[in-house]
Amino acid sequence: MKINYKLFTLPIIVLLSLVYISFLFSSEIERLKSKIDNIYFGNFIPVHKLHIIKEEYNKIILDNKQYIKSKKIIINNWNYYNNQYKSEQERKVVKKIDNQVKKSFKKRNTQFYRYIIKQIDLLIQYEVESAELERKNFLEQYDKINNYLFYNQIFIITFIVIFILSIILVTVKNNNKMEYLVDKYKSDSITDGLTGLYNRKYFDNILDETIAVSKQNNWTSVFVMIDIDFFKQYNDTYGHDAGDIALKKVSSILDTLFNQEYDYVFRLGGEEFGIIVFDIDIKKLESRIQILQQSIASQKIQHIASKTNFLTLSMGVVAIDQNTYNLTRSTIYKLADKKLYQSKEHGRDQYTI
The missing domain is CATH 1.20.1330 (f41 fragment of flagellin, N-terminal domain)
Known part of the structure; x- marks a missing residue:
């Protein structure tokens, strides 16, 4: 943490x-x-x-x-x-x-x-x-x-003693909370079989805890929803086996770039992925997203059905902060989906916060 x-x-x-x-x-x-x-x-x-x-x-x-x-x-x-x-x-x-x-x-x-x-x-x-x-x-x-x-x-x-003890108690409490989250879902049931990323079931639990822990500590955390552009066309063009390989490549890049402590990467279903990052500055997040875009582009995964002729990602980002602490998991998910849709509407291969 x-x-x-x-x-x-x-x-x-x-x-x-x-x-x-x-x-x-x-x-x-x-x-x-x-x-x-x-x-x-x-x-x-x-x-x-x-x-x-x-x-x-x-x-x-x-x-x-x-x-x-x-x-x-x-x-x-x-x-x-x-x-x-x-x-x-x-x-x-x-x-x-x-x-x-x-x-x-x-x-x-x-x-x-x-x-x-x-x-x-x-x-x-x-x-x-x-x-x-x-x-x-x-x-x-x-x-x-x-x-x-x-x-x-x-x-x-x-x-000073009271202050230090209060800091220690809060830190221990938060560490225990986060360790509990890790231990509670540390099993095969929380991972996706194809990509090895966390699955949708684990995502639902973590997003609930993200809201609670961020509110408790007055953090700004984020949820990033990611979708592979024109993936249906990719499967139609190259076949489902090639589609699975593409999913694994994208998953590997996500897992490599978002591997810091309490970065969580999920496969939400199909070609849709999610990232949750606790306690992060939005500008730092944008820098990491841009690195993600560059890494995907550097792979040059051919996709003739795409406007760029290469596989790209569209993303929607929601900050979990003072403005969204009181929202439900479902509402935050819908907000991220809305931002993802805006990215697609504006030409894809981009992110909207």
Whole structure:
């Protein structure tokens, strides 16, 4: 059986799933990185700067000669700290102390310096508590992200597994159906005694199954009805023995050209033949029919009662697709016969779809 083209969607889905997972990982990891930056660079480094400021204020209290040097260090470190990212709540706390730090250099009062040191201690404690809270929030969010990624991976893997299983089940079901068809009619009772092709009884069963299987899989399959042109005249001219030889030659060509898996060639009766092909593009079918015409022509089977002086075939083709799924076997057969008649009406040695 030909592989359903829908199977090609499987690797695409797998690929998209992998891309999706990769995108999730990269985006969430980037968010984690931002959180880590906020913790370390938004809290730990500013705390270090606050300790330096506190130490410099203590130096001024112990030795007023350190004032100019310490003032410069305090201002530089405080500006660094003050310019760091702050939340709205942090900004309110820092703004108050910022005014006091600036005021301390105007007052130059030891008592006020000690007050500033206490404020700096409170600020350090506030920063440490903020860092702890940030870490707590970070860990909670990290757990959420882990769960989010885990459940998404489970969902994707489950979806892929279900999809693959459904494809396998459909494929196995269809293969079993086709194998059943082959096994069910694999006996002498389904072949024509003269040509060795499948007979009309087998044709009736296969055409019914062709309609059902094509509809189930949304395939385009075809039934080709073939008739040897002016065959009665051929028998009258050359005799029935020669007619049987001609039938065998045509049968052999049909059997050779339509020998792919699930190509079915039948002798429907007399000089009439049939071909059923599952799941085929109409253009490809036309190419194969044209090769059939060329092969018959290359045999140069003499037929003086024919307009071409050689034996030729006329054909009628019906596509078993969305337009004909609901038709009966009898109706499809009649449609093919009608197309065959049109080929004969228009000069024979041709096909009509």
